Amino acid sequence: MNGTTPAPFTADDHRDRMARAVRQAAEAGLAGLLVAPGPDLTWLTGYTPTAETERLTLLVLAPGRDPVLVVPTLEAPDAERAPGAPALTLRDWTDGKDPYAATADLLDPAGRYGISDNTWALHLLGLQSALPGTSYASVTEALPMLRAVKDPAELALLAAAGAAADAAFEEIRTVPFAGRRESDVAADLAALLLRYGHSRVDFTIVAAGPNGADPHHEAGDRVIAHGDMVVLDFGGLKDGYGSDTSRTVHVGEPTDEERRVHDLVRAAQEAGFRAVRPGAACQDVDRAARAVIADAGHGEHFIHRTGHGIGVTTHEPPYMVEGEEQPLVPGMCFSVEPGVYLPGRFGVRIEDIVAVTGDGGRRLNNTPRDMVIVD
Numbered sequence: 001m002n003g004t005t006p007a008p009f010t011a012d013d014h015r016d017r018m019a020r021a022v023r024q025a026a027e028a029g030l031a032g033l034l035v036a037p038g039p040d041l042t043w044l045t046g047y048t049p050t051a052e053t054e055r056l057t058l059l060v061l062a063p064g065r066d067p068v069l070v071v072p073t074l075e076a077p078d079a080e081r082a083p084g085a086p087a088l089t090l091r092d093w094t095d096g097k098d099p100y101a102a103t104a105d106l107l108d109p110a111g112r113y114g115i116s117d118n119t120w121a122l123h124l125l126g127l128q129s130a131l132p133g134t135s136y137a138s139v140t141e142a143l144p145m146l147r148a149v150k151d152p153a154e155l156a157l158l159a160a161a162g163a164a165a166d167a168a169f170e171e172i173r174t175v176p177f178a179g180r181r182e183s184d185v186a187a188d189l190a191a192l193l194l195r196y197g198h199s200r201v202d203f204t205i206v207a208a209g210p211n212g213a214d215p216h217h218e219a220g221d222r223v224i225a226h227g228d229m230v231v232l233d234f235g236g237l238k239d240g241y242g243s244d245t246s247r248t249v250h251v252g253e254p255t256d257e258e259r260r261v262h263d264l265v266r267a268a269q270e271a272g273f274r275a276v277r278p279g280a281a282c283q284d285v286d287r288a289a290r291a292v293i294a295d296a297g298h299g300e301h302f303i304h305r306t307g308h309g310i311g312v313t314t315h316e317p318p319y320m321v322e323g324e325e326q327p328l329v330p331g332m333c334f335s336v337e338p339g340v341y342l343p344g345r346f347g348v349r350i351e352d353i354v355a356v357t358g359d360g361g362r363r364l365n366n367t368p369r370d371m372v373i374v375d
């Protein structure tokens with residue numbers, strides 16, 4: 001992806017998002033928000049610089065003043081074409097000038113600012129030295145729900161990304177698995193995601209046999225064998241919004257135990273999904289899924305949180321994890337992905353993206369959740 005995002009958002013959409021961000025920042029006791037290139041800037045302004053360079057690009061949002069985007073002069077024409085550009089003022093700075101001095105008068109010299117997590121340390125240090133009285137908090141820590149509630153157009157894009165990932169699964173289940181390397185199947189999956197409209201593939205996990213017991217295993221040289229369980233977990237961005245789904249398939253007929261573990265994870269995933277409704281806490285989704293697995297005696301084999309938010313990135317708040325009391329709100333969108341991992345043997349994970357609706361949840365992934373047998 002480069003230049004502007006293809007998402008169909010108008011200057012008014014971006015004006016609303018920036019106004020919401022300023023409001024939330026003020027409520028959090030911040031003097032404003034400073035946003036460098038990355039997902040927050042893309043979401044707020046529609047601007048995604050072609051390349052992230054050492055030259056400072058920074059959106060300054062503060063109550064009572066219009067949004068200002070500080071940009072290098074040579075990148076200003078690109079920024080002017082961003083969908084959100086009409087909703088902000090551009091301030092360019094030229095090589096040889098001090099970009100932090102060019103930004104300093106926009107800031108309260110004693111203010112505490114939220115700053116986007118992926119801002120380069122170089123830039124934060126530059127701001128701190130230009131304005132030693134300022135202080136900073138991570139936007140993700142201070143405003144974790146900034147991008148969490150999606151509007152109908154965003155939900156439609158997430159649903160389309162989910163449908164594209166589902167189409168990739170429906171096709172990958174028909175290819176030969178036995179005798180090929182994990183990395184071969186992963187390459188097939190990446191090609192399918194692109195063919196079904198993704199612009200970027202973020203991950204294609206293909207974890208066969210004992211590799212499936214390691215949730216972080218990506219894909220390697222292991223030759224997939226008859227009798228292997230294979231965890232597939234893949235996703236990326238389509239039209240600026242994310243997909244992320246997991247299915248666990250089996251090469252040939254599974255054993256009774258493999259079937260039992262798969263059924264257990266499926267029941268846990270269903271319980272997590274059923275816990276999704278407005279007003280429930282994020283941790284309730286985790287608890288519902290985890291209880292099913294713990295009751296079956298596999299509690300210690302479910303070694304990660306149940307889910308994470310998704311939007312203009314494939315992993316973001318809110319997190320479905322014990323201790324997260326954030327209530328669910330219609331429009332939030334996140335994964336429900338319990339797993340059971342038996343070290344040295346096999347693993348099972350089943351993952352759908354779920355959107356919170358007025359009275360429950362809606363799955364954005366709809367491929368079979370019973371165990372698919374592959375060749």
Ligand code: ZN
Pocket residue numbers: 227228229250253254255258
């Ligand atoms: Zn097997």
Ligand code: ZN
Pocket residue numbers: 233234235244245246337351
């Ligand atoms: Zn996943």
Ligand code: ZN
Pocket residue numbers: 244308335337351
């Ligand atoms: Zn996920």
